[in-house]
Amino acid sequence: MADTSMLGTVMLVRHPLESRRTQLAELSAELDGVALELEAPVAAVDLRLDPAGPGPAAVAEVAGGPLPAQPDTWTELVAGQAQIPSGQALRLGPDEWLLTSAAARPEDWEFGLDEAAAPFGGTALDVSAQRTTVRVRGASARRLLASGCAIDLRPRSFPRGRCAQTLLGQAGVLLVALGVDARGADDLQLFVRPSFAGYVVDWLVDAAQEFRS
Template identity: 70%
Template sequence: MAEPTATLTARHPLEGYRDLLAALSAELAPALVLELGGLVAAVDLRVDPAGGGPAAVEQVVGGPLPARPDTWTALPAGQALRLGPDEWLLTSAAARPEDWEFAVDEAAAAHGGMAVDVSAQRTALWVRGTAARELLATGCALDLRPRSFPAGRCAQTLLGQAAVLLVAHGDDDLQVLVRPSIAAHVVDRLVDAATEYRSDSVPWETP
């Protein structure tokens, strides 16, 4: 009789914060809503933007790659973020990491490029609400006003002392991508800063 095989289930690195963030959001909405982003497949793409690589990858991912650094475009099940002159981060909520990497790498390799699976490298946190940019500005040196950091922009920066990738989806809708090893630090900082928006100013207890 065959032994049953174990099933591994992916767990969000910030799962222990889910209830806390839900309670915080219920209390502070519409000024602030903090939510965990879903798990996604992600690849780091390196390819010459002047060659045919970007067009080949676009055929595979089903959407356009952003033309300018520090901007992003939507893909059918994710997003494409241009991190540098020849570097993009591509995500998909529908693909398996190994399938996503293989498909993108095969398209890029034909034009001298490559793609590497980085699905475990970042986790996502959404900061929404009328005070979202004000909250993030407490620990970020970037000018986060909508006219300076509008929807469609992204930037690698520091939030507190943590390296993050900020993605602007709207005036009141921002995504924070951060390494799992320091994600809890980032959430603790944001939760602490959000205390001032409470009517009683009593801090939340973090996990």
């Protein structure tokens, strides 16, 4: 679980791997085609809902974007009237989605989503502390991950908009293809349980040694 501290009425969330941030930045500067980065904690809600009928559309109005229709895919969520991208809706199974937001307060967002889902027999549960995220970028990002992942990570098989629950090394992760950056380098995201996060980072650091410039 992420460490938290109270400052007035604002709760500050500390990344469970905060002590590794500098190490990853320094290592990334020495790598050719790979960069490893910790992402800031976000609000996350596990949504259970019958995909048939009007339920997904009703929840989408609160979430900030449509829920993906196909398993193992994700769509972008936006926040506020400015429609700024702030999160994702990831379909994990026939009736399960993981919704994330960098702009929402977890407890407020959970309540709003649960209220929208309830009339259709659905539920929304705050799971913000259940996962943390690591970003893997660069021209060799897919090659790095492929050395410890059994799924086909080639762009034609795992393009932007895809996600998959899989193993990296021996740890369960949720792998997300975010696309490519402005320079055409791959951009992938790993959701991992905090209890396995240290192991996953150690695995990434070890596997990345072959990309030292």
